[in-house]
Amino acid sequence: MYEKDTIISPISSVSGASVSLIRLSGISAIQTVNRFFSSVNLEKAEGGKFYFGKLIAENNQVIDEVIVYIFRAPKSYTGENIVEISCHSNVFIIEEILQLFIQNGCRTAKPGEFTQRAFLNGKMDLTQAEAVADIISSKSKAGVKNSLLFLEGGLSKKIKELKKDIIDLASLLELGLDFSEENLEIVSNDEVINKLNILLDEINTLIKSFSNSRDFQKGIEVLLVGEPNVGKSSLMNALLEKDRVIVSHIPGTTRDIIHEDIILEDTLVRFIDTAGIRITDDHIEASGVDRVKKLIDKVDIVLALFDLAEGISIENKELLNRLIKDKGEDVIIIGNKIDKKIKKETIDFINSFSNNKILVSAKLSENINQLRSAISFHIKREIQNEPDELILTNKRHHNILLEIKEKIITTRDSFSHNPGHEFIAADLREIINKLSEITGEITTDDILNNIFSSFCIGK
Numbered sequence: 001m002y003e004k005d006t007i008i009s010p011i012s013s014v015s016g017a018s019v020s021l022i023r024l025s026g027i028s029a030i031q032t033v034n035r036f037f038s039s040v041n042l043e044k045a046e047g048g049k050f051y052f053g054k055l056i057a058e059n060n061q062v063i064d065e066v067i068v069y070i071f072r073a074p075k076s077y078t079g080e081n082i083v084e085i086s087c088h089s090n091v092f093i094i095e096e097i098l099q100l101f102i103q104n105g106c107r108t109a110k111p112g113e114f115t116q117r118a119f120l121n122g123k124m125d126l127t128q129a130e131a132v133a134d135i136i137s138s139k140s141k142a143g144v145k146n147s148l149l150f151l152e153g154g155l156s157k158k159i160k161e162l163k164k165d166i167i168d169l170a171s172l173l174e175l176g177l178d179f180s181e182e183n184l185e186i187v188s189n190d191e192v193i194n195k196l197n198i199l200l201d202e203i204n205t206l207i208k209s210f211s212n213s214r215d216f217q218k219g220i221e222v223l224l225v226g227e228p229n230v231g232k233s234s235l236m237n238a239l240l241e242k243d244r245v246i247v248s249h250i251p252g253t254t255r256d257i258i259h260e261d262i263i264l265e266d267t268l269v270r271f272i273d274t275a276g277i278r279i280t281d282d283h284i285e286a287s288g289v290d291r292v293k294k295l296i297d298k299v300d301i302v303l304a305l306f307d308l309a310e311g312i313s314i315e316n317k318e319l320l321n322r323l324i325k326d327k328g329e330d331v332i333i334i335g336n337k338i339d340k341k342i343k344k345e346t347i348d349f350i351n352s353f354s355n356n357k358i359l360v361s362a363k364l365s366e367n368i369n370q371l372r373s374a375i376s377f378h379i380k381r382e383i384q385n386e387p388d389e390l391i392l393t394n395k396r397h398h399n400i401l402l403e404i405k406e407k408i409i410t411t412r413d414s415f416s417h418n419p420g421h422e423f424i425a426a427d428l429r430e431i432i433n434k435l436s437e438i439t440g441e442i443t444t445d446d447i448l449n450n451i452f453s454s455f456c457i458g459k
């Protein structure tokens with residue numbers, strides 16, 4: 001059981017919006033807000049309706065004009081009494097409202113605590129609660145759509161069906177035991193093996209879908225690398241269509257890692273500009289370069305830039321060779337400054353690679369659309385935008401399913417070696433329990449705390 005105190009938190013983001021939402025959930029939510037609400041008696045007010053009025057502090061000062069929405073238990077997100085206050089989106093107002101209620105008996109909600117209460121009150125199972133966090137954090141439209149399938153109970157339904165199949169099988173086996181003296185075969189050994197194989201196929205399908213899910217949640221990261229002054233920051237600005245990064249003719253202008261997000265192909269794409277890669281005595285630049293090398297491993301696409309008007313150092317040639325060895329087709333080679341006189345040696349070097357190559361002028365925004373198309377192509381290849389069936393995105397589900405897969409295999413193999421029906425019942429029970437861990441029917445406080453603490457505040 002959980003503490004039944006009343007919790008409070010902002011549930012909308014503050015910056016830039018005109019209205020913010022604050023939620024109170026718990027037994028005294030309605031009563032607490034009512035003490036400071038000007039227009040109607042909320043304790044007598046109907047649930048499922050909103051009420052306009054002023055929030056007035058204890059010193060009779062008006063904090064804000066607000067709209068208050070009442071949800072009465074159990075017809076609410078958490079299953080408890082909920083009050084949601086729409087106030088003007090201003091940090092001072094939001095802070096004053098929070099403080100008012102905290103000083104009057106509420107407690108700040110922990111990350112994920114609203115959803116945790118919804119789970120504990122039987123409003124949703126664990127896979128649905130996890131889907132709430134996934135929808136919010138998803139960095140592609142496909143990811144959102146997929147997480148919505150989980151919120152609707154897609155995985156829960158699948159788990160329920162699998163459990164029913166195992167329970168049916170266990171019942172038949174038990175019946176077989178009852179009639180074993182009469183030599184009456186209720187279920188043949190082949191049938192048992194066959195049913196376990198079907199179950200294994202279903203589990204394998206779910207497990208396989210996990211490998212496609214990586215970019216759903218994460219989005220795509222595109223890293224710009226190259227020697228100082230090749231035009232990385234200029235290209236970043238051209239891609240973003242705004243002057244986001246400082247550009248100058250002085251090599252080593254960019255010292256830090258700068259990123260900016262745009263949406264391409266219904267996916268959040270993060271462009272990351274970096275310090276030019278060069279062996280240097282300058283400590284700051286050297287540490288920047290170190291960070292770039294770490295980033296290369298982690299990103300989806302690397303744009304390797306070269307200045308077509310300059311020659312290429314041996315070091316840089318080695319760098320590109322290494323980059324392509326590590327990242328393969330995920331490296332797009334960019335020859336920049338086509339508006340200048342091009343050096344043959346440089347273009348020949350670039351052409352010696354089979355990777356995708358694009359010649360651009362970052363400064364004049366030439367061929368930038370061609371580069372965008374190449375990035376789009378990569379995204380489409382990575383992210384299946386219309387997932388027709390459930391794609392597993394959650395590591396916890398994946399790990400449990402891997403355990404179940406192993407258990408089914410050992411159960412099947414030991415059954416085929418020794419079809420003694422007594423042992424298999426315990427094995428099947430174990431598989432059912434593992435499936436119940438996914439939906440949270442069987443769980444521990446530690447597991448729950450671990451899941452919900454990874455949520456953001458206000459979820």
Ligand SMILES: Nc1nc2c(ncn2[C@@H]2O[C@H](COP(=O)(O)OP(=O)(O)OP(=O)(O)O)[C@@H](O)[C@H]2O)c(=O)[nH]1
Nearest residue numbers: 228229230231232233234248252253254276362363
């Ligand atoms: N002619 C021409 N000049 C360019 C082009 N792209 C960039 N430049 C110039 O090259 C210089 C360096 O550009 P930046 O974008 O700052 O280069 P960078 O790779 O970010 O440099 P660092 O941050 O120092 O590593 C600037 O003077 C730019 O105006 C281009 O396509 N054509």
Ligand SMILES: [Mg+2]
Nearest residue numbers: 232233253254
């Ligand atoms: Mg730069």
